[in-house]
Amino acid sequence: xxxxxxxxxxxxxxxxxxxxxxxxxxxxxxxxxxxxxxxxxxxxxxxxxxxxxxxxxxxxxxxxxxxxxxxxxxxxxxxxxxxxxxxxxxxxxxxxxxxxxxxxxxxxxxxxxxxxxxxxxxxxxxxxxxxxxxxxxxxxxxxxxxxxxxxxxxxxxxxxxxxxxxxxxxxxxxxxxxxxxxxxxxxxxxxxxxxxxxxxxxxxxxxxxxxxxxxxxxxxxxxxxxxxxxxxxxxxxxxxxxxxxxxxxxxxxxxxxxxxxxxxxxxxxxxxxxxxxxxxxxxxxxxxxxxxxxxxxxxxxxxxxxxxxxxxxxxxxxxxxxxxxxxxxxxxxxxxxxxxxxxxxxxxxxxxxxxxxxxxxxxxxxxxxxxxxxxxxxxxxxxxxxxxxxxxxxxxxxxxxxxxxxxxxxxxxxxxxxxxxxxxxxxxxxxxxxxxxxxxxxxxxxxxxxxxxxxxxxxxxxxxxxxxxxxxxxxxxxxxxxxxxxxxxxxxxxxxxxxxxxxxxxxxxxxxxxxxxxxxxxxxxxxxxxxxxxxxxxxxxxxxxxxxxxxxxxxxxxxxxxxxxxxxxxxxxxxxxxxxxxxxxxxxxxxxxxxxxxxxxxxxxxxxxxxxxxxxxxxxxxxxxxxxxxxxxxxxxxxxxxxxxxxxxxxxxxxxxxxxxxxxxxxxxxxxxxxxxxxxxxxxxxxxxxxxxxxxxxxxxxxxxxxxxxxxxxxxxxxxxxxxxxxxxxxxxxxxxxxxxxxxxxxxxxxxxxxxxxxxxxxxxxxxxxx
Amino acid sequence: xxxxxxxxxxxxxxxxxxxxxxxxxxxxxxxxxxxxxxxxxxxxxxxxxxxxxxxxxxxxxxxxxxxxxxxxxxxxxxxxxxxxxxxxxxxxxxxxxxxxxxxxxxxxxxxxxxxxxxxxxxxxxxxxxxxxxxxxxxxxxxxxxxxxxxxxxxxxxxxxxxxxxxxxxxxxxxxxxxxxxxxxxxxxxxxxxxxxxx
Numbered sequence: 001x002x003x004x005x006x007x008x009x010x011x012x013x014x015x016x017x018x019x020x021x022x023x024x025x026x027x028x029x030x031x032x033x034x035x036x037x038x039x040x041x042x043x044x045x046x047x048x049x050x051x052x053x054x055x056x057x058x059x060x061x062x063x064x065x066x067x068x069x070x071x072x073x074x075x076x077x078x079x080x081x082x083x084x085x086x087x088x089x090x091x092x093x094x095x096x097x098x099x100x101x102x103x104x105x106x107x108x109x110x111x112x113x114x115x116x117x118x119x120x121x122x123x124x125x126x127x128x129x130x131x132x133x134x135x136x137x138x139x140x141x142x143x144x145x146x147x148x149x150x151x152x153x154x155x156x157x158x159x160x161x162x163x164x165x166x167x168x169x170x171x172x173x174x175x176x177x178x179x180x181x182x183x184x185x186x187x188x189x190x191x192x193x194x195x196x197x198x199x200x201x202x203x204x205x206x207x208x209x210x211x212x213x214x215x216x217x218x219x220x221x222x223x224x225x226x227x228x229x230x231x232x233x234x235x236x237x238x239x240x241x242x243x244x245x246x247x248x249x250x251x252x253x254x255x256x257x258x259x260x261x262x263x264x265x266x267x268x269x270x271x272x273x274x275x276x277x278x279x280x281x282x283x284x285x286x287x288x289x290x291x292x293x294x295x296x297x298x299x300x301x302x303x304x305x306x307x308x309x310x311x312x313x314x315x316x317x318x319x320x321x322x323x324x325x326x327x328x329x330x331x332x333x334x335x336x337x338x339x340x341x342x343x344x345x346x347x348x349x350x351x352x353x354x355x356x357x358x359x360x361x362x363x364x365x366x367x368x369x370x371x372x373x374x375x376x377x378x379x380x381x382x383x384x385x386x387x388x389x390x391x392x393x394x395x396x397x398x399x400x401x402x403x404x405x406x407x408x409x410x411x412x413x414x415x416x417x418x419x420x421x422x423x424x425x426x427x428x429x430x431x432x433x434x435x436x437x438x439x440x441x442x443x444x445x446x447x448x449x450x451x452x453x454x455x456x457x458x459x460x461x462x463x464x465x466x467x468x469x470x471x472x473x474x475x476x477x478x479x480x481x482x483x484x485x486x487x488x489x490x491x492x493x494x495x496x497x498x499x500x501x502x503x504x505x506x507x508x509x510x511x512x513x514x515x516x517x518x519x520x521x522x523x524x525x526x527x528x529x530x531x532x533x534x535x536x537x538x539x540x541x542x543x544x545x546x547x548x549x550x551x552x553x554x555x556x557x558x559x560x561x562x563x564x565x566x567x568x569x570x571x572x573x574x575x576x577x578x579x580x581x582x583x584x585x586x587x588x589x590x591x592x593x594x595x596x597x598x599x600x601x602x603x604x605x606x607x608x609x610x611x612x613x614x615x616x617x618x619x620x621x622x623x624x625x626x627x628x629x630x631x632x633x634x635x636x637x638x639x640x641x642x643x644x645x646x647x648x649x650x651x652x653x654x655x656x657x658x659x660x661x662x663x664x665x666x667x668x669x670x671x672x673x674x675x676x677x678x679x680x681x682x683x684x685x686x687x688x689x690x691x692x693x694x695x696x697x698x699x700x701x702x703x704x705x706x707x708x709x710x711x712x713x714x715x716x717x718x719x720x721x722x723x724x725x726x727x728x729x730x731x732x733x734x735x736x737x738x739x740x741x742x743x744x745x746x747x748x749x750x751x752x753x754x755x756x757x758x759x760x761x762x763x764x765x766x767x768x769x770x771x
Numbered sequence: 772x773x774x775x776x777x778x779x780x781x782x783x784x785x786x787x788x789x790x791x792x793x794x795x796x797x798x799x800x801x802x803x804x805x806x807x808x809x810x811x812x813x814x815x816x817x818x819x820x821x822x823x824x825x826x827x828x829x830x831x832x833x834x835x836x837x838x839x840x841x842x843x844x845x846x847x848x849x850x851x852x853x854x855x856x857x858x859x860x861x862x863x864x865x866x867x868x869x870x871x872x873x874x875x876x877x878x879x880x881x882x883x884x885x886x887x888x889x890x891x892x893x894x895x896x897x898x899x900x901x902x903x904x905x906x907x908x909x910x911x912x913x914x915x916x917x918x919x920x921x922x923x924x925x926x927x928x929x930x931x932x933x934x935x936x937x938x939x940x941x942x943x944x945x946x947x948x949x950x951x952x953x954x955x956x957x958x959x960x961x962x963x964x965x966x967x968x969x
Binding site for chain 1: 831832833834835836837838846850851852853854856916917918919920921922923924
């Protein structure tokens with residue numbers, strides 16, 4: 001419309017001033033039909049993406065593997081499974097492509113390339129960052145304003161909690177679907193503990209792996225996870241859908257794209273929170289002095305010594321080993337020893353009860369992360385585990401590796417039992433002291449355990465071993481007769497001594513009981529413990545392993561460079577934590593984690609990679625490009641026992657800036673501008689949202705007053721390209737908006753409140769009248 | 772009693788008067804509209820940047836952005852422009868003592884393709900701004916919406932950079948608009964240049 005004509009219309013328009021000029025409404029959530037649900041279905045669908053591993057063969061991109069992901073940050077962070085973005089024999093790639101759900105009723109559109117910025121193989125979780133367009137043009141990620149979801153509190157999930165699953169149902173029909181289900185249980189696993197997995201019987205398609213499970217508030221609480229099933233080491237669940245060999249036809253010669261089977265396990269969102277925060281802050285694990293690598297083995301993986309316990313302790317050791325369990329029990333932990341395993345292998349637990357497959361008590365194919373050898377457990381739970389004969393069968397790479405039968409419902413009331421094994425050393429009076437699961441090097445190790453239902457004359461035995469090898473000599477193993485007249489109590493007279501002393505390593509004490517004269521000795525209790533370090537601390541009974549913690553800006557030839565005793569200056573690219581160690585055997589399992597302002601961001605379960613004693617081991621964190629101001633804390637644990645106390649350093653101000661997570665905590669403001677007469681969207685309208693300290697009346701057309709602005713598209717849709725900061729329920733931030741479109745009366749509004757409970761995106765509908 | 776008689780009227784004269792009144796009203800409103808249009812189009816506000824020594828009249832009710840840092844001194848955009856928000860911008864670059872406007876234009880032509888999609892130069896001509904020599908470069912580029920969820924057709928934008936030098940500074944006066952309305956709205960830029968002091 002010309003400017004001249006605009007003037008004429010203006011005259012006539014004066015007459016219509018008495019009519020309503022505009023109407024404005026806001027809406028936040030779709031009607032799901034369930035009054036308790038405030039799920040924003042469209043937003044979650046748009047935040048659901050297809051993750052594709054793509055190889056560039058000449059100018060032709062070849063899609064090798066696919067999975068689902070979820071945008072967890074407006075600037076393009078995608079949460080997905082680690083196995084989806086790791087290269088394997090079946091999945092190799094030159095780049096990762098992110099396909100966005102632009103329109104919720106259409107398949108996703110490949111839009112961006114992404115890089116892996118955080119990855120935890122043990123959790124099978126990874127965070128990607130969108131970095132460039134498909135043509136290679138780089139993106140300033142802070143300019144992206146993509147729909148995203150917020151992480152919820154997966155710890156609040158209860159049995160039968162409702163979940164909404166978003167993802168792609170089938171590789172041939174890639175429209176985001178919503179599937180409803182419930183929490184059917186939880187599965188425990190070593191290194192993570194209880195609730196390592198959330199279980200559901202929703203029977204999700206395998207392509208949903210890496211996607212999202214949402215609670216009623218629309219917050220991401222779980223990540224559906226499954227690996228493609230294998231038989232005899234070969235992926236069997238795969239499809240030929242792309243012309244991967246570029247011969248112009250899709251046939252059996254093309255690469256078979258692996259798709260997992262039905263999903264019944266979700267990784268809790270709490271395991272992803274640290275990874276997402278680290279990615280948001282641009283913090284990544286830096287180099288370390290050395291990394292443990294399992295010795296290469298040509299032997300096949302082995303699983304041995306399966307047994308069942310009804311509880312675990314803080315060192316993730318069995319509290320009590322049982323041969324049968326009584327009716328009404330709710331937890332069972334299947335323990336086993338393993339060897340020749342490799343991280344990334346697919347392992348699976350199939351459980352049957354009286355021959356009937358129990359999906360909720362099984363563990364679907366997931367990635368192994370326990371290293372080459374050790375002891376592992378999987379815990380199954382239910383409010384009341386069904387009575388019956390359980391058959392636990394473990395599969396490694398699709399091959400049956402071991403199985404264990406177990407009866408729930410037997411009478412255990414009079415069964416002699418040992419439990420609660422713990423270890424320590426003797427004090428000057430010959431009494432057990434310093435009980436835990438890391439014992440300092442010395443000449444004696446004493447065990448304590450509880451017993452009950454023991455009768456005089458009951459045959460029992462013990463076996464001490466080091467790294468799987470029975471300890472020889474007197475006291476290493478014996479079969480005895482129970483002498484105490486007390487049926488239950490605490491036994492502390494079991495010790496092993498050595499004149500030359502016990503060297504560092506992973507030890508084990510196994511206890512046996514002969515339940516009746518006609519039976520063989522049966523496993524009654526078992527626990528691993530670590531011998532490491534020298535005696536020190538309280539009662540001289542604590543293992544002293546690590547010492548002289550210090551921070552530096554770098555390292556050169558393993559020596560710290562620019563040691564920092566106070567706070568690091570702001571904008572340092574990296575911080576290095578150095579420490580010395582002693583009497584710590586190579587291969588000893590240990591855990592370290594980095595906390596930023598007391599939140600765990602990165603955690604690694606690994607094994608000690610170097611010789612027993614040494615100086616200047618270092619771990620580092622690196623920033624992208626610099627580390628944000630914060631307090632960085634390093635924690636080290638062995639067998640659940642902490643070996644650090646307040647090992648921390650500040651960077652800059654020593655705490656995260658208030659706006660550190662603003663990009664994830666603000667809300668998106670979207671909406672549609674509609675013509676009052678036609679009901680059609682008004683294109684090219686100019687939407688302005690003012691900073692919260694300005695009202696429409698204050699507005700003087702100065703951009704300093706403008707928080708954000710947007711232009712409507714051909715459908716009248718707009719999205720403000722910044723996140724709008726939140727206030728609180730008590731003190732909401734009030735925003736003013738102005739909308740201009742040629743040929744329409746301007747529309748304005750004050751007092752649009754944004755609080756900490758306002759749902760994102762805040763959808764604003766504006767109806768404008770022609771002038 | 773005097774019988775009731777309705778008051779006699781002359782219908783044709785009444786209609787005539789009403790018609791005249793309506794025409795006069797319409798003409799008056801038209802004049803008012805033209806006056807308002809003229810005021811609207813011609814109304815301007817004074818922009819003054821004492822730090823950089825720039826002073827000019829810019830259209831009123833255009834969004835004025837002075838947060839450009841080193842990229843620009845100010846940028847004014849017409850909120851009603853469509854599909855492209857008509858833009859006037861002033862930026863300053865430091866140049867060598869021997870630099871002339873052509874050197875700056877060369878630099879702009881090098882930088883353009885990296886900053887603007889499908890950038891191309893239409894013409895480069897000597898010009899004048901007041902009594903100062905200048906070079907005017909006319910170019911085009913394609914503006915695309917970076918948000919994939921916003922369904923906007925790319926806009927072909929035409930732009931003019933008028934470059935003058937001032938000591939060791941080059942001042943770049945920029946006007947950009949949609950290709951279809953570029954000439955039609957150019958008067959905003961001309962009005963701006965007519966008032967600019969630097």
